[in-house]
Amino acid sequence: MRVGKFYRQEELIISHVWCAEAMLERMRGLLGRAPLQIGQALLITPCNSIHTLGMKYSLDIVFIDATGTILKICRNLRSFRMAGCIDAHSVIEFTAGEAERIGLLVGDELQWRFH
Secondary structure (H helix, E strand, O other), X not given: OEEEEEEEOOEEEEEEEEEEOOXXXXXXXXXXXXXXXXXXXXEEOOOOEEEOOOOOOOEEEEEEOOOOEEEEXXXXXXXXXXXXXXXXXXXXXXXXXXXXXXXXXXXXXXXXXXX
């Protein structure tokens, strides 16, 4: 998986972002991986819905359009749940509480950059 960073304007907000682009990477997502830490995220692209079946911890889920604009935020999504946003192009998965810690809001514009 490629690794990058997320910025809001020129402010670095997430310093370690894995990008799941290949079909098998997108299907696996975070399943069987170590829990995300503060400052880490998984970008799944293209993607407009996710599930937390088999997850052992809660997540914050952020749906963005093709330009990086936040369309929807699902905070503290517990195990065995689903979430989606029909207009989303990609999904960002964070550890629960991270979206609030960073201060993410619907309408914010995020930019993902490779290392």
